[in-house]
Amino acid sequence: MNRRHLRWVVPAATVVVASVVAVVLVTQVGGSAACAAGGSASYYTAGRNGMCNLGTPADGAYAAVGRAEYAGGKGCGTLLDVTGPNGTTRVQVIDLCPGCPAGKIDLGKGAFAKIGSLSAGVIPVTYTTARDPEVGPLRVKVKGGKGYSSLSVVVDNHGNPLSTVELQQGAGFTALSHGEDNTWTGPSGLDGTVALRISDVYGHQALVSGLAFGQSDFQQTTQQLYGGPSPSPSPSPSPSPSPSTVESPSPAPSVVPAGVGTTAPPVKC
Known part of the structure; x- marks a missing residue:
């Protein structure tokens, strides 16, 4: 590094x-x-x-x-x-x-x-x-395809922490693995373009398609996880819940001085 x-x-x-x-x-x-x-x-x-x-x-x-x-x-x-x-x-x-x-x-x-x-x-x-901060549309960097040992994906402009990034394969989705270098990796031998279903920890979700291999930088999309028009993801047989059925956690607690009461659950340090 x-x-x-x-x-x-x-x-x-x-x-x-x-x-x-x-x-x-x-x-x-x-x-x-x-x-x-x-x-x-x-x-x-x-x-x-x-x-x-x-x-x-x-x-x-x-x-x-x-x-x-x-x-x-x-x-x-x-x-x-x-x-x-x-x-x-x-x-x-x-x-x-x-x-x-x-x-x-x-x-x-x-x-x-x-x-x-x-x-x-x-x-x-x-x-x-920041919870649901103002960000632009998602940006995605994709490497993989023929000659690569695996699919490699980096996502930007998601705002909230991500929970999953999944590769659409036919009617289903395959979860990618997240590494410490913030790279999501998946299967090799892919060709053409790829579609990814991107979800954050609060249940926001977007399906981004038409992502091409061979790009050296981030590809700009028109999709946002929240706060703007974004096509709904297509139905999936996977057990992942849709945004409409996920109960969002309570808003992130504000910074508070020691000794001042808060309704947030206790945190073990």
Whole structure:
């Protein structure tokens, strides 16, 4: 993984401030919340793709998270609302920060500068995962077909954490496997174009067809998982529930200071 971190030495007082930030719920991946004691952010320069293989936003609106929030790749592509001393900004998770404990994140320089002073190096923050954030239509990168050992898929602009990506084969669907590098892999020997059924953890679903092999970059689609017109997926004999029959979980909890009551279920840290 090609990641160049810019680490900074900061006064001890700054570190103490960061260490006493209130306990917050910082993310919700696959239906389980991760708990972090305190919260802080530094900034770094990501590699060309980041661990998530999503590319690096030019405006620096990206983040790397620790292993707990990264969740083996399930955190990839989600959006975080991060609040620091100077305000709030929204970033996309594109990378893994192997050395970051829970509650510590690395931000792109542009995002960091919006909520704190670059000269500080490390700032106290609170952050939470955005539920149903505004995003554009899905983008999908597809590799595979003849000469490849497997189908390889990366999905962008899904907003919420994804639960499944399935390959349509005849009247049925075959689930793809999700790796830590955010790549969904499936069967080999495919030809022509492929259709994928993409679902998130809240039951939103879209069927994207006509995806071609041999494209080196993301293919732009017209489909959205939520918040816009999107054709309904075709009926399937698979047991996967349709969006209309799935009861969505309660909205993700807001960031709360320690000691303030919340109706969210208890989280074991």
